[in-house]
Amino acid sequence: MSEQYLIVNTKILPDFYEKVVAARDLVEQHKVKGVSEAVQRVGISRSTYYKYKDSIFSFSENARGRKAVLSMILTHQQGVLSEVLNELAAQHTSVLTINQSIPIHDHASVSLSLDISDLDCSIDEVLRSLKEKKGVTNVRLIDLE
Template identity: 45%
Template sequence: MNKYYIIDKSLLPETFDKVVKARELINNGEVENISEAVKKVGISRGSYYKYKDLVFESNDEIWNRKAVISFLLRDERGILSKVLGTISDSNASILTINQNIPIHNIASIVISLDLSNMHNSIDTLINTIKEIDGTSRVELVSIE
């Protein structure tokens, strides 16, 4: 995780905290949509979309324990198996896998992971998955 920092929120713009609060409202079902969430916390939709995948609240007890990654896979036999093997080799545990039906021979995959026992960083895992022939757009969606 060499590209991430833990920073006291008092040093950051108030917008970041509001983005986290808006995401919590959405995730907890306290609002019906993004427009309602951003209005309630007092930020623009543009600010929300700009930072929603970049700003996360840490919790000391579970920091770096769970992650969600997304990627695209070519619809060919064995590629998903290689990805799952790579995750297993890193000692991460798969919590959920969501795979969409391939369109134009490309499938969208989202995997949530438990990183508690992982022996390398999430960045290393993502870079290793990127190297698998048939994968593309490998991205860290969220981490806690």
């Protein structure tokens, strides 16, 4: 099943959506010691934060140089990462950074930041094409600018 993304005016949404984004920003910018302090500061529960933190993103008005961050789990087989990178190149993305963990139980965690300003399809289509690659066991969109 494909994921759907919408741009919605926050005026029609419950305020906790914006608070989740604010809490995540506090944590990512190291302005608080941890999630507990962040959620307390913005006024939401930890469960609300964890339920929505990977699904709500703020829209960047200066999205000229659009960027995306993906998290993937790849099997530890020769050529799997190369196939992922070739697919991303075919989709007209530029890889900005790659972080890969040491394989554990024949799987490695890979985080990619991408420049998607020249993307010729939707980010959903990119995710779908990556999920279909042999050796890719999980793909998630972490952030989008």
